[in-house]
Amino acid sequence: xxxxxxxxxxxxxxxxxxxxxxxxxxxxxxxxxxxxxxxxxxxxxxxxxxxxxxxxxxxxxxxxxxxxxxxxxxxxxxxxxxxxxxxxxxxxxxxxxxxxxxxxxxxxxxxxxx
Amino acid sequence: xxxxxxxxxxxxxxxxxxxxxxxxxxxxxxxxxxxxxxxxxxxxxxxxxxxxxxxxxxxxxxxxxxxxxxxxxxxxxxxxxxxxxxxxxxxxxxxxxxxxxxxxxxxxxxxxxxxxxxxxxxxxxxxxxxxxxxxxxxxxxxxxxxxxxxxxxxxxxxxxxxxxxxxxxxxxxxxxxxxxxxxxxxxxxxxxxxxxxxxxxxxxxxxxxxxxxxxxxxxxxxxxxxxxxxxxxxxxxxxxxxxxxxxxxxxxxxxxxxxxxxxxxxxxxxxxxxxxxxxxxxxxxxxxxxxxxxxxxxxxxxxxxxxxxxxxxxxxxxxxxxxxxxxxxxxxxxxxxxxxxxxxxxxxxxxxxxxxxxxxxxxxxxxxxxxxxxxxxxxxxxxxxxxxxxxxxxxxxxxxxxxxxxxxxxxxxxxxxxxxxxxxxxxxxxxxxxxxxxxxxxxxxxxxxxxxxxxxxxxxxxxxxxxxxxxxxxxxxxxxxxxxxxxxxxxxxxxxxxxxxxxxxxxxxxxxxxxxxxxxxxxxxxxxxxxxxxxxxxxxxxxxxxxxxxxxxxxxxxxxxxxxxxxxxxxxxxxxxxxxxxxxxxxxxxxxxxxxxxxxxxxxxxxxxxxxxxxxxxxxxxxxxxxxxxxxxxxxxxxxxxxxxxxxxxxxxxxxxxxxxxxxxxxxxxxxxxxxxxxxxxxxxxxxxxxxxxxxxxxxxxxxxxxxxxxxxxxxxxxxxxxxxxxxxxxxxxxxxxxxxxxxxxxxxxxxxxxxxxxxxxxxxxxxxxxxxxx
Numbered sequence: 001x002x003x004x005x006x007x008x009x010x011x012x013x014x015x016x017x018x019x020x021x022x023x024x025x026x027x028x029x030x031x032x033x034x035x036x037x038x039x040x041x042x043x044x045x046x047x048x049x050x051x052x053x054x055x056x057x058x059x060x061x062x063x064x065x066x067x068x069x070x071x072x073x074x075x076x077x078x079x080x081x082x083x084x085x086x087x088x089x090x091x092x093x094x095x096x097x098x099x100x101x102x103x104x105x106x107x108x109x110x111x112x113x114x
Numbered sequence: 115x116x117x118x119x120x121x122x123x124x125x126x127x128x129x130x131x132x133x134x135x136x137x138x139x140x141x142x143x144x145x146x147x148x149x150x151x152x153x154x155x156x157x158x159x160x161x162x163x164x165x166x167x168x169x170x171x172x173x174x175x176x177x178x179x180x181x182x183x184x185x186x187x188x189x190x191x192x193x194x195x196x197x198x199x200x201x202x203x204x205x206x207x208x209x210x211x212x213x214x215x216x217x218x219x220x221x222x223x224x225x226x227x228x229x230x231x232x233x234x235x236x237x238x239x240x241x242x243x244x245x246x247x248x249x250x251x252x253x254x255x256x257x258x259x260x261x262x263x264x265x266x267x268x269x270x271x272x273x274x275x276x277x278x279x280x281x282x283x284x285x286x287x288x289x290x291x292x293x294x295x296x297x298x299x300x301x302x303x304x305x306x307x308x309x310x311x312x313x314x315x316x317x318x319x320x321x322x323x324x325x326x327x328x329x330x331x332x333x334x335x336x337x338x339x340x341x342x343x344x345x346x347x348x349x350x351x352x353x354x355x356x357x358x359x360x361x362x363x364x365x366x367x368x369x370x371x372x373x374x375x376x377x378x379x380x381x382x383x384x385x386x387x388x389x390x391x392x393x394x395x396x397x398x399x400x401x402x403x404x405x406x407x408x409x410x411x412x413x414x415x416x417x418x419x420x421x422x423x424x425x426x427x428x429x430x431x432x433x434x435x436x437x438x439x440x441x442x443x444x445x446x447x448x449x450x451x452x453x454x455x456x457x458x459x460x461x462x463x464x465x466x467x468x469x470x471x472x473x474x475x476x477x478x479x480x481x482x483x484x485x486x487x488x489x490x491x492x493x494x495x496x497x498x499x500x501x502x503x504x505x506x507x508x509x510x511x512x513x514x515x516x517x518x519x520x521x522x523x524x525x526x527x528x529x530x531x532x533x534x535x536x537x538x539x540x541x542x543x544x545x546x547x548x549x550x551x552x553x554x555x556x557x558x559x560x561x562x563x564x565x566x567x568x569x570x571x572x573x574x575x576x577x578x579x580x581x582x583x584x585x586x587x588x589x590x591x592x593x594x595x596x597x598x599x600x601x602x603x604x605x606x607x608x609x610x611x612x613x614x615x616x617x618x619x620x621x622x623x624x625x626x627x628x629x630x631x632x633x634x635x636x637x638x639x640x641x642x643x644x645x646x647x648x649x650x651x652x653x654x655x656x657x658x659x660x661x662x663x664x665x666x667x668x669x670x671x672x673x674x675x676x677x678x679x680x681x682x683x684x685x686x687x688x689x690x691x692x693x694x695x696x697x698x699x700x701x702x703x704x705x706x707x708x709x710x711x712x713x714x715x716x717x718x719x720x721x722x723x724x725x726x727x728x729x730x731x732x733x734x735x736x737x738x739x740x741x742x743x744x745x746x747x748x749x750x751x752x753x754x755x756x757x758x759x760x761x762x763x764x765x766x767x768x769x770x771x772x773x774x775x776x777x778x779x780x781x782x783x784x785x786x787x788x789x790x791x792x793x794x795x796x797x798x799x800x801x802x803x804x805x806x807x808x809x810x811x812x813x814x815x816x817x818x819x820x821x822x823x824x825x826x827x828x829x830x831x832x833x834x835x836x837x838x839x840x841x842x843x844x845x846x847x848x849x850x851x852x853x854x855x856x857x858x859x860x861x862x863x864x865x866x867x868x869x870x871x872x873x874x875x876x877x878x879x880x881x882x883x884x885x886x887x888x889x
Contacts (some may be wrong), residue, residue: 001709001710001712001713001717002707002709002815002816002819003706003707003708003709003710003816004710004713004717004718004721005721005815006811006812006813006815006816006819007721007725007812008721008724008725009811009812009815010808010809010811010812010815011724011725011728011729011808012724012728012747012808013804013807013808013811014804014805014807014808014809014811015728015729015731015732015804015808016728017681017685017803017804017807017808018732018800018801018804019731019732020681021677021678021681021682021800021803021804022791022792022800023678023789023791023792024786024788024789024790024791025785025786026737026740026782026785026786026787026788027740027788029778029785030731030740030741030744033744033774034728034731034744034747037747037748037751038811040751040767041751041754042811042815044755044758044760044763045815045819046815046818046819047823048819048822048823049758051759052757052758052759053759054759054760054761054762055759055832055843055844055845056761056842056843056844057835057836057842057843057844058842059842061836062836062837063832063833063835063836063837064832067759067832067844068758068759068760069823069828070828070831070832070844070845070848071825071827071828071831071848073760073762073763073845074845074848074849074853076760076763077762077763077766077845077849078849078856078857078860080763080766080767080770081766081770081860081864082860082863082864083770084770084773084774085863085864085867085868086867087774087777087778088774088777088867088868088871089867089870089871089874091777091778091781091785091871092781092870092871092874092875093870093874094785095781095784095785095874095875096874096877098784098785098786099784104785104786104787104789105789105791106677106678107676107677107678107791109675109677110674110675110676111675
């Protein structure tokens with residue numbers, strides 16, 4: 001199981017990194033999305049996949065045994081929501097950047113660093 | 115506890131000096147001088163005990179683990195320096211109140227002066243290497259503030275920065291020397307290192323320690339090739355030049371040499387380096403001094419020469435030479451402090467410091483003239499002044515040396531002393547005699563505050579010359595003993611009889627008179643040699659310039675604004691570093707979990723879909739197709755979450771993914787199309803880096819999942835989830851209960867992002883806003 005997910009994570013990172021290295025600012029957005037998915041899956045896999053039983057205590061019980069780890073799940077829940085915030089903010093920021101700089105080429109937005 | 119009080123009271127008074135100046139106005143200098151006067155009186159009371167061989171030690175433990183403690187030790191050498199610092203400090207503060215009369219900057223100047231005085235007292239009293247360094251740098255900083263006092267002028271700022279860079283740079287070298295010294299001696303207390311012989315010239319560190327500490331001393335005491343900062347420091351107000359740049363701070367390097375003579379001195383390396391640098395500086399300063407026209411610059415170059423002479427004497431290091439150095443140090447502080455103050459008074463009265471534009475002030479400023487004359491005679495080394503005794507002792511010390519090099523040194527010394535004598539003649543004779551040139555102002559005698567200091571210092575030079583016994587056993591001998599450990603020393607005397615030193619003195623004075631009379635003709639000959647375009651000052655400017663330009667180039671190279679370059683560097687570095695550790699250290703000793711028998715058909719199918727979708731996202735030419743594919747990946751991952759027992763994640767992922775696609779589609783019509791802008795070669799390079807990074811992540815996951823997770827956090831949380839937190843969905847309980855504060859933070863981040871999105875999407879120029887655009 002781990003091997004399969006490891007390959008998926010690897011592909012998501014590779015494609016995400018390739019996309020954020022493009023000069024077209026739209027591709028940068030796609031790259032950020034791919035990387036966010038890769039990161040979510042990475043945290044999930046690092047929590048080990050030992051059970052497919054959700055960490056929910058059944059009614060009438062006080063605890064459970066043999067459950068999927070809830071701690072990485074809580075972290076990923078946060079990551080998904082924050083990832084959405086980043087994406088939304090990046091989108092409007094890029095839109096304004098394109099409007100102000102009048103170009104969609106990242107290479108031509110170098111003046112801020114010089 | 116008296117010693118720390120001496121040091122820190124100055125810092126405290128400096129803090130409120132500006133307030134005092136605001137209230138006390140013209141009385142400020144007299145009022146503030148009470149502190150240094152008190153310190154001076156306290157130190158004078160200690161003279162008999164110190165002369166008796168006692169020392170006063172106070173230690174305040176500060177950072178014992180780093181051997182940094184506030185250890186103060188008052189011995190003969192420290193006492194001599196501390197008396198000069200406090201005594202001249204009091205006179206300078208009084209002088210400043212006249213010099214800066216009605217100038218609103220006086221509070222600031224007095225504060226800096228007190229700050230310097232406290233730092234300098236701390237420097238000479240410190241017995242700990244590192245506190246000595248701290249006070250050493252504090253004097254550099256106060257010197258920076260004082261030279262740059264007239265900060266509106268570019269020349270002042272440049273001179274201040276130059277002095278700071280040179281002296282603090284030397285200080286850093288000295289710190290490195292201190293670190294090596296304390297490490298190999300296993301002690302940072304100077305007196306302990308000396309008394310217990312913890313460091314000797316046979317140590318493997320000796321060479322490095324010697325060079326580093328000498329660099330610090332030479333930079334501070336304006337020795338060749340660092341001498342150039344001192345004449346430029348004359349940009350400071352004249353009281354500062356009198357105090358820091360002739361009488362006290364520039365003596366810090368000499369103090370350091372004297373202090374470390376028992377540890378580092380006496381070797382061939384020490385003698386060779388210190389004598390040659392000192393001798394060179396002595397000649398250079400003397401050669402340049404008499405050719406200058408500005409009173410302060412004449413005095414500054416003469417100071418360089420004298421500092422060189424004292425360094426030379428310490429380099430020779432015999433008991434007699436050290437004694438001569440101590441006498442000369444005292445004599446120079448007295449006469450040079452006085453002459454600088456005289457130069458300031460003349461400047462104030464006549465409006466110029468150029469000796470060609472001055473003359474005939476004798477009738478107008480008789481008291482100032484007396485101070486100038488007496489101090490000038492001491493500078494020229496004429497009897498019956500202390501300067502004469504110092505010079506006799508210098509010759510005497512050299513004549514006691516055997517071999518050929520003392521002869522060479524004596525010749526150099528006679529020449530330097532003669533030229534300094536010419537400089538003294540210029541400073542005393544030119545402004546006060548001769549015809550009176552047209553002046554911008556009508557000169558008049560200075561007020562009491564401005565002639566008291568120079569007259570008192572000059573008078574002391576005369577008094578100590580006439581009655582050397584006053585300072586002999588009380589100051590000079592204890593200071594010399596602290597440096598050399600000697601017991602039998604020659605007593606100072608004005609008249610030794612018709613001896614060889616006497617003959618050399620006569621020769622010196624004769625030479626000085628001849629050069630003085632022929633100075634105009636000689637200057638034509640020497641002019642060409644002094645207009646050099648090379649030398650340390652040019653090297654300083656060139657290297658400062660070079661540093662700034664290189665920093666510029668380096669910044670442009672590293673921070674070029676090209677996002678792809680940044681990413682290449684960051685990701686490439688991470689891949690290379692982590693990858694090589696994995697390949698060479700981690701992977702050889704472990705077996706990875708490559709078992710795929712537990713993979714279900716659905717999981718395999720979803721994974722395959724994600725992989726295909728991700729790769730196709732990089733290939734699509736259409737924005738919308740890429741966004742759709744991104745959505746496919748998100749939903750597939752959501753189903754994977756569902757499969758592996760994470761229904762909360764799946765639900766969140768489904769809704770967020772839907773929202774993301776909606777938001778992107780809403781914004782996308784304002785964004786540019788996909789373009790293929792990168793060159794083919796660059797694209798291949800990017801693919802290589804990206805694939806390498808992806809492979810690294812795959813390996814990373816496999817390496818980590820190969821070791822079992824042994825965490826007590828999860829079982830604890832699950833056990834407490836219902837019983838304590840009363841929640842059945844453990845993931846939800848973590849978010850709202852166990853990690854509730856985190857969730858608050860997350861809400862805050864999202865709100866900020868939301869506000870940002872709102873503001874950015876409404877951002878319009880006021881001018882462009884049309885009436886119907888409202889709301």
